[in-house]
Amino acid sequence: MSLQILFDALSLGGIYAIAALGIALIFGVMKLVNFAHGQFIACSVFALILPSADAVAVLGLGALPAGLLIPAILLFGAGLAVLAEAFVFRPLRNASPVALMVASFALGILLQNLLLVTYGGRPKAISLWPELGQPVRLLSAEIPLLQLFVIGAVGVILAGLALMLKRTRIGLEMRAAAEDFGMARLLGVRANRVISGAFALSGALAAVVALVLVAQTGVADVRMGGQIMLVAFIATVMGGMGSLPGAVAAGLALGAVSALLQAFLPPEARPFRDAFLYGLVILVLLFRPQGLFASASAKPRV
Amino acid sequence: MSKLGVHDLSVRYGKLTALSDVSFTVAEGERLFISGPNGAGKSSLLGAISGAVRAAHGRVEMDGDILSGHSPEGIARRGLSMVPEGRRIFRALSVQENLMVGTGLRRDRAAVADDLATVYAAFPILHDRRHANAGALSGGQQQMLAISRALMTNPKLMLVDEPSLGLAPKVVDEVYDRLVALQAQRGLTLVIVEQSSARAARVGGRMLLMRGGRVVADGDAASFAAHDLLSEAYFGDPA
Amino acid sequence: MSPQPTTPHQIRRRMAATTPVLLALLLLAFVLAATLLGDRATARMAAETLIRVTLVVGFWIFAGNSGVISFGHAAFACLGAYTSAWLTLQPAMKTLLLPGLPGFLAQAHWPVLPAALAAGLLAAALALISGAAILRLSGIAASIATFAFLAMVNTIWANWTPVTGGTSSVVGLARYVSPWVALGWAVAAILAAALHAASASGLALRASREDEVAAAASGIDRYRHRLLAYTVSAFFCGVGGALMGHFIGVINPDSFYLSLTFLMLAMLVMGGIGSLSGAVVGVLAVSLAVEALVRLEKGVTLGTTTFALPPGSQEILIALAMILVLVFRPAGLLAGREIMLPARWVTGRGTSNQ
Numbered sequence: 062m063s064l065q066i067l068f069d070a071l072s073l074g075g076i077y078a079i080a081a082l083g084i085a086l087i088f089g090v091m092k093l094v095n096f097a098h099g100q101f102i103a104c105s106v107f108a109l110i111l112p113s114a115d116a117v118a119v120l121g122l123g124a125l126p127a128g129l130l131i132p133a134i135l136l137f138g139a140g141l142a143v144l145a146e147a148f149v150f151r152p153l154r155n156a157s158p159v160a161l162m163v164a165s166f167a168l169g170i171l172l173q174n175l176l177l178v179t180y181g182g183r184p185k186a187i188s189l190w191p192e193l194g195q196p197v198r199l200l201s202a203e204i205p206l207l208q209l210f211v212i213g214a215v216g217v218i219l220a221g222l223a224l225m226l227k228r229t230r231i232g233l234e235m236r237a238a239a240e241d242f243g244m245a246r247l248l249g250v251r252a253n254r255v256i257s258g259a260f261a262l263s264g265a266l267a268a269v270v271a272l273v274l275v276a277q278t279g280v281a282d283v284r285m286g287g288q289i290m291l292v293a294f295i296a297t298v299m300g301g302m303g304s305l306p307g308a309v310a311a312g313l314a315l316g317a318v319s320a321l322l323q324a325f326l327p328p329e330a331r332p333f334r335d336a337f338l339y340g341l342v343i344l345v346l347l348f349r350p351q352g353l354f355a356s357a358s359a360k361p362r363v
Numbered sequence: 364m365s366k367l368g369v370h371d372l373s374v375r376y377g378k379l380t381a382l383s384d385v386s387f388t389v390a391e392g393e394r395l396f397i398s399g400p401n402g403a404g405k406s407s408l409l410g411a412i413s414g415a416v417r418a419a420h421g422r423v424e425m426d427g428d429i430l431s432g433h434s435p436e437g438i439a440r441r442g443l444s445m446v447p448e449g450r451r452i453f454r455a456l457s458v459q460e461n462l463m464v465g466t467g468l469r470r471d472r473a474a475v476a477d478d479l480a481t482v483y484a485a486f487p488i489l490h491d492r493r494h495a496n497a498g499a500l501s502g503g504q505q506q507m508l509a510i511s512r513a514l515m516t517n518p519k520l521m522l523v524d525e526p527s528l529g530l531a532p533k534v535v536d537e538v539y540d541r542l543v544a545l546q547a548q549r550g551l552t553l554v555i556v557e558q559s560s561a562r563a564a565r566v567g568g569r570m571l572l573m574r575g576g577r578v579v580a581d582g583d584a585a586s587f588a589a590h591d592l593l594s595e596a597y598f599g600d601p602a
Numbered sequence: 603m604s605p606q607p608t609t610p611h612q613i614r615r616r617m618a619a620t621t622p623v624l625l626a627l628l629l630l631a632f633v634l635a636a637t638l639l640g641d642r643a644t645a646r647m648a649a650e651t652l653i654r655v656t657l658v659v660g661f662w663i664f665a666g667n668s669g670v671i672s673f674g675h676a677a678f679a680c681l682g683a684y685t686s687a688w689l690t691l692q693p694a695m696k697t698l699l700l701p702g703l704p705g706f707l708a709q710a711h712w713p714v715l716p717a718a719l720a721a722g723l724l725a726a727a728l729a730l731i732s733g734a735a736i737l738r739l740s741g742i743a744a745s746i747a748t749f750a751f752l753a754m755v756n757t758i759w760a761n762w763t764p765v766t767g768g769t770s771s772v773v774g775l776a777r778y779v780s781p782w783v784a785l786g787w788a789v790a791a792i793l794a795a796a797l798h799a800a801s802a803s804g805l806a807l808r809a810s811r812e813d814e815v816a817a818a819a820s821g822i823d824r825y826r827h828r829l830l831a832y833t834v835s836a837f838f839c840g841v842g843g844a845l846m847g848h849f850i851g852v853i854n855p856d857s858f859y860l861s862l863t864f865l866m867l868a869m870l871v872m873g874g875i876g877s878l879s880g881a882v883v884g885v886l887a888v889s890l891a892v893e894a895l896v897r898l899e900k901g902v903t904l905g906t907t908t909f910a911l912p913p914g915s916q917e918i919l920i921a922l923a924m925i926l927v928l929v930f931r932p933a934g935l936l937a938g939r940e941i942m943l944p945a946r947w948v949t950g951r952g953t954s955n956q
């Protein structure tokens with residue numbers, strides 16, 4: 062039982078962390094709170110299937126073998142984010158963070174309705190990697206194979222991202238730009254390259270979330286990115302806007318709290334789990350407005 | 364041909380004119396000090412040259428190429444480097460990472476390694492602290508880091524804004540000694556904002572005096588130190 | 603006779619006082635035109651537009667003065683709509699639809715006006731409580747928290763079935779909202795917004811928006827001014843929500859979620875968040891454009907062919923327009939200006955003494 066909760070917490074928290082990283086990366090380099098991120102996720106989900114208004118989805122890209130499908134869908138997410146940057150956010154490069162945020166909200170609504178027009182509004186059943194639904198016995202618990210895969214993948218992604226940020230040229234430039242974009246540019250760091258890079262990464266992370274959501278729920282729904290984006294926002298605020306380790310830590314913490322609430326709330330209160338979660342977060346922020354994981358001395362960046 | 368040419372350069376912040384129609388040239392290998400009271404427009408001038416601040420009008424040329432209108436990174440890539448006011452080091456990055464940020468525009472890896480060795484030789488303390496967070500350095504060390512970081516882009520022309528600000532006189536001496544040595548070694552052209560004309564005179568070079576967004580005097584730094592022009596600029600009536 | 607205003611400051615104040623009057627007259631003209639010249643559908647469109655004026659002006663009281671974007675105001679409309687439904691529905695209907703209502707509410711059968719006031723007051727109370735937490739955060743973080751608040755309210759409403767009916771609609775609300783009723787509330791919202799904006803608290807709040815540094819020095823005051831604006835603002839969004847319910851006659855939680863948030867935000871941004879007139883003009887402009895789109899979605903026959911836009915294209919076009927406005931006219935249609943009478947009219951002389 063408790064092992065089961067641990068795995069639930071890890072897999073849920075891992076996905077929240079990945080989503081939160083997607084938000085924090087972009088906030089870090091350009092102070093944009095990207096309200097379109099949830100729709101990057103939803104679009105990546107629908108990229109798996111062929112356009113139609115039917116209730117059961119016909120796999121398009123999704124029919125590829127995993128070895129091709131995963132890179133293809135990551136590329137799709139990255140490409141979508143890069144295009145969004147080029148057409149919407151680049152013209153707003155000098156706008157205020159508030160204007161950027163409002164624009165991203167509009168972009169999210171735009172993408173959502175494009176999906177509605179193309180695929181219809183009803184959720185669709187979609188079967189991706191059904192063999193991952195099998196449970197595995199681990200000590201005293203039955204863990205779905207998918208959960209193990211998710212936890213493994215999250216670990217690999219976090220490690221890879223950390224390495225990339227620490228060891229590569231673009232990683233160094235992103236970290237420098239996140240701290241002082243103007244100074245980085247004075248040292249020859251190309252703004253467009255860094256920002257496109259951050260969007261590409263963020264979009265690819267959105268695609269990862271999309272794959273996991275589809276495999277877990279077996280549904281494609283236009284609204285499916287919204288809830289997770291909100292949790293990711295909350296994680297970035299709690300992690301101290303723009304701090305990547307903070308976002309990961311807060312994402313994991315939120316996953317743990319969710320799993321605990323799910324396990325210990327009385328059944329009639331379970332539908333309200335997310336409401337409890339959001340309420341809890343607002344309470345936490347009351348006491349630590351600068352975020353849970355930001356050091357108290359860190360100056361507010363917003 | 365002059366290394367740097369500034370022609371009728373003006374900067375405005377809203378209604379406030381911070382720099383009005385400033386013109387001057389700097390020769391290859393020259394050391395130019397810019398002095399003047401607070402708010403004279405010195406930092407705005409450097410900002411407009413480096414592309415960090417948008418000029419209202421006017422033109423900046425380096426080696427005869429027009430820099431105006433290019434992005435800051437584009438200007439940096441043409442060989443201009445800047446040590447800005449307040450140093451602006453990347454506090455969350457290590458010392459060595461700070462030094463490497465500006466090397467993205469260089470292709471010659473061996474030369475980058477050489478330059479790293481050069482700045483570490485010039486400022487051994489940076490070598491000792493190379494894996495430490497830059498935010499943990501003292502003010503003087505941060506200034507050395509900011510100068511070294513600018514050097515790592517392999518500039519032909521370097522702009523340095525008030526390297527002496529907030530440092531003890533002994534440390535300022537040290538910073539200038541290294542700066543002068545590096546300039547000689549690499550054939551750099553230097554433009555330095557320095558409030559103290561006495562300091563500028565001791566280091567030696569040419570000096571521009573600014574006031575109210577204009578250049579009011581131009582000459583040898585040594586002649587300024589004694590001259591009363593300076594006190595007039597600070598305390599006199601704007602006529 | 604009142605003394606002539608002499609100082610530029612007095613003249614400014616007089617000019618500013620003409621803004622709500624002019625806006626009210628503009629809306630009156632709009633209603634007259636729609637009811638006298640148009641058909642029933644046009645009258646309905648006018649009523650709907652004026653409800654939105656109430657909502658968006660309410661929204662502006664907070665967002666316009668504080669500069670903080672809230673995504674949570676649709677939640678106040680939600681609470682307002684359900685409050686009015688709880689208070690006005692036939693008790694027999696409520697035992698059927700909402701069996702979980704507490705006795706007092708289950709029995710209540712209020713007239714519509716007190717119910718609308720109660721809707722506003724309850725929304726204001728919710729704003730006071732939630733704002734006390736949310737508004738301690740700085741700009742962007744506060745915006746995110748308002749979004750979490752919206753999601754929280756929506757989750758509760760969609761799942762608290764015995765009291766809210768859950769995701770199924772609550773039906774049978776008295777459809778009393780004519781263009782004139784809506785006009786009354788819209789004008790009330792405009793007056794309140796103008797009064798608040800001219801009050802010491804409103805002025806201080808706007809000053810804090812324009813000068814972050816000075817504002818940070820008096821963070822506590824800013825918090826109190828924000829909270830006041832948030833509460834007043836929620837009152838009119840609560841009323842607006844009640845009006846929405848009694849306009850259509852049917853409510854469910856999803857009518858007060860992202861699409862409403864988006865619509866309110868789009869209207870405010872396109873009109874210009876910097877002025878009250880911008881909020882009003884934004885509603886009118888977007889509503890008229892939407893009306894045109896709705897007719898296009900139904901199809902326009904040109905000669906022998908019918909052109910129709912697919913459903914959903916309305917939001918797509920509004921979103922596109924919004925992005926274009928942000929890029930090319932970031933301050934919105936009115937760019938922060940107020941509609942007001944020129945100086946020489948309010949001084950009553952032939953000239954202004956500038």
Ligand SMILES: Nc1ncnc2c1ncn2[C@@H]1O[C@H](COP(=O)(O)OP(=O)(O)OP(=O)(O)O)[C@@H](O)[C@H]1O
Pocket residue numbers: 376379380381399400401402403404405406407408448
């Ligand atoms: N970002 C800005 N926005 C508005 N006004 C500015 C800005 N930067 C500088 N100014 C104004 O422009 C004028 C020139 O400022 P600048 O920083 O160039 O002077 P300075 O000579 O470098 O002064 P100091 O010796 O204090 O560094 C000042 O009046 C200053 O207030």
Ligand SMILES: [Mg+2]
Pocket residue numbers: 405406407448524
């Ligand atoms: Mg300066």
